[in-house]
Amino acid sequence: MIRRLAGIVGTASLVVAAAGCTSHQANPSPATRSGTASASAVPLPNPSPSNLPVGSKVLIQRDGSGNATVDLTTLAAGQNSVSIHWVCVGKGNLNLVAAGKVVLGGGCADSSADATIDGGTVPIATAKSLSWQIQTAAPNKWRLIVTAG
């Protein structure tokens, strides 16, 4: 059975903004580190969401390519949830894996101009581990930002 719902339904929200209104906020100077290789030459979009809640704290922001580790165990201490947003350019998917299971992930776009900003908010209470593995093909370029609050 296929169900199609129009408009805003249940727990889902839909945002349609006018063209040209995409916000590219300046990030509040988070610590920036590189992954296994620098992707600074790749003009990836800023993954920071335009509707970042006031008071949000940027825990980490990273550029990289291929596999990497993001350990939020200390950084996210005392938080109820963490939000991660990323863009990925390349082939296949980018997965965020904790304790051997995919917590969230998404497809990588063919080009930075065509990349979507993917993201997810993970409740700390249900997270088995906050030491996440970024798993994606070696040539894939990514940029992510983790926020809390």
Added chain:
Amino acid sequence: MRRAILATVASASVMLGGVFGIGSAQASQVNGPQPTVNQPDGCPTTTEYSVYNSLSSFVRDASKTVYGQPGVTLSISAASGTTFSGTVGGSGSFSIDAIVADAKIGVDSSITKSKTTTVTLGGSWTVPSNQSLGWLALGSQGYKMNWSMGHYSGTCVWSQTGSGTALLPALAPVIGHS
């Protein structure tokens, strides 16, 4: 069960069992008397495509999909100008453009190979506990269909050279979820 959030109300029709592209006249030639008698000019031997068993479906692009465990609130944002595509798979050396062209004629004239957003589209959705891995994606209401290709010999014997499945968008881009 699949759900899709639609920015616009889709009224796509469901078509089952229709065979398009190969006309009944040609089909009767296959089963008819000796073609050398009844078809003195023979049959055209050019490659022909047909699409059939089309079904209204939400069509998403795997590269514009985010997924996660239950309890995770997924989000996705696509800037204006983002292009997403349907998928066409199968056997043989086939032409996607020819399949799309046939689907436009036989299923829905709005069907296309890809769609481009004209506004920024975004959405968020929390994966419910009854889904092991839910997804949220940029896509559009479109069609899932089977396709086949082949050609007639000069003596009007049909030879199938490829077949497969196509998922093609038709309506405006929207954000949908599992």
